[in-house]
Amino acid sequence: WSPKLRLKVFLDSSIMAARLFGRLPRGLAALGATSALGAAAFTSTAWPVSAVAEEKQPEVALSPKEWKPFKLAKKVTVAENDKTGISTVWLRFSLDSPDQPLGLPVAACFVTRAPIGEEKEDGSKKAVIRPYTPVTTADYPDPVGTFDLVIKRYPKGVMSKHIADLEVGDELEVKGPIPKFPYKANMKKKIGMIAGGSGLTPMLQVASKILSNSDDKTEVSFVYANNSEEDIIMKDDLDDMQEKFSNFKVHYILDKPSDSWTGLKGFVTEDVVKEHLPEPSDNNWILVCGPPPMMEVPFPAHQSFAWRQRLHCIVQHIQWFVKGKCPP
Numbered sequence: 001w002s003p004k005l006r007l008k009v010f011l012d013s014s015i016m017a018a019r020l021f022g023r024l025p026r027g028l029a030a031l032g033a034t035s036a037l038g039a040a041a042f043t044s045t046a047w048p049v050s051a052v053a054e055e056k057q058p059e060v061a062l063s064p065k066e067w068k069p070f071k072l073a074k075k076v077t078v079a080e081n082d083k084t085g086i087s088t089v090w091l092r093f094s095l096d097s098p099d100q101p102l103g104l105p106v107a108a109c110f111v112t113r114a115p116i117g118e119e120k121e122d123g124s125k126k127a128v129i130r131p132y133t134p135v136t137t138a139d140y141p142d143p144v145g146t147f148d149l150v151i152k153r154y155p156k157g158v159m160s161k162h163i164a165d166l167e168v169g170d171e172l173e174v175k176g177p178i179p180k181f182p183y184k185a186n187m188k189k190k191i192g193m194i195a196g197g198s199g200l201t202p203m204l205q206v207a208s209k210i211l212s213n214s215d216d217k218t219e220v221s222f223v224y225a226n227n228s229e230e231d232i233i234m235k236d237d238l239d240d241m242q243e244k245f246s247n248f249k250v251h252y253i254l255d256k257p258s259d260s261w262t263g264l265k266g267f268v269t270e271d272v273v274k275e276h277l278p279e280p281s282d283n284n285w286i287l288v289c290g291p292p293p294m295m296e297v298p299f300p301a302h303q304s305f306a307w308r309q310r311l312h313c314i315v316q317h318i319q320w321f322v323k324g325k326c327p328p
Contacts, residue, residue: 060103061095061147062176067113069171070094073146081230085155088233089164090135092148093172102134102143106183106209107202109133110176114162130159131178133201135234138211138241150233152198183209185216188285192277193222194268196290200224200233203289211245221277222250225268225290229258251276 061068070093079088095102104110109131117126134147153164163172183206191210193203203222210216226232238250253264253272264272278284 058097058100060101062103062110062174064176064178067173067175069173070147072166072168072170072172075166075168078150078233079230081228084227084231086231087153087164088231089151089153090148091151091163091166092146095145095147098145100145102147104134104143104147104177105179106141107180107206108177109180109202110174110178112159112163113173113175114159116158116162128159128162132163133205135201136205136208137237138208138245141208141212150198150201152233185210185213186218188218189281189283190219190221190278190285192273192284192286193220194225194273194277194286194288194290195222196225196268197231198233199289203287204234204238206287207241207248211241211248217247219247219278220249222248223253223264223268223272223276224250225253225255227255229254229261249276 061070072091073094074092076090077087078090081087110133111129111131113127113129115125115127117128119125132149132151134143135150136143149163151160151164154160166172180202191206193207195203203224207220207222210218210220222238224232224238232252235252241248242250251264251272253266253268254261255265255267257263257265266272277286
């Protein structure tokens with residue numbers, strides 16, 4: 001046989017093997033791509049090739065075993081409350097590559113660390129560690145390439161002030177994920193949510209996962225408490241989600257509303273819970289997240305009509321994460 005004929009037979013038989021076993025011999029792709037071999041002369045008789053290169057999936061950015069630094073890429077002050085001195089800051093941090101996944105399952109958070117605590121004997125400062133949940137939306141439920149934090153900067157805050165005061169190019173140490181509970185589509189018929197202030201972010205994480213999946217029919221009712229209109233985080237996004245998705249309802253309640261406020265007023269009481277959240281049932285769930293004073297508000301209300309046993313808590317304090325249980 002001539003060399004060209006032998007090459008044709010080799011190519012045809014190799015492509016047949018690829019169709020049968022889903023794999024081409026090493027070097028065949030490069031061989032077939034070289035025009036000097038005259039492969040174009042065989043295309044009318046050769047077997048068609050459908051080969052997909054195996055791409056190595058990028059490693060996730062987070063690590064539960066080591067602290068990793070992430071650089072601040074963008075920062076925007078979203079709101080400022082002159083009366084309280086509290087401001088809300090949106091920050092975007094870059095991962096190692098644009099296609100790298102963060103690696104944060106739902107529902108989970110990560111912890112941040114910074115040497116901003118009390119001074120030690122050697123002159124250095126103790127590390128302060130706080131948990132945070134990145135911001136997600138129904139259009140962006142799984143962060144890739146970057147992750148966003150929305151921070152409430154409190155005048156007496158320690159970590160909140162540190163993160164909010166970071167400048168573009170500064171780094172933040174992060175470790176995680178820290179799982180809260182493994183959410184699965186349609187695991188509950190209805191989910192009620194109660195949150196205050198920055199307690200919004202873990203709720204938004206769960207809601208975003210639900211709403212981004214058209215097969216998930218879970219109904220979500222969210223009672224979101226704040227002091228004033230200026231303190232409501234991501235109101236435009238929440239309103240947009242409510243408009244787009246029939247299975248998501250948000251109810252704002254303000255402690256110190258303006259005279260023009262037409263929404264709920266006061267605190268999260270038993271009446272508010274009964275009216276706007278799902279009824280007690282094994283098919284329903286209530287998620288709660290907020291500062292310690294708020295965590296104390298809904299529980300007595302729930303206790304009075306036997307919801308205590310059916311609560312699943314997402315709380316902000318690291319000791320509750322580690323213990324894996326709700327506060328008393």
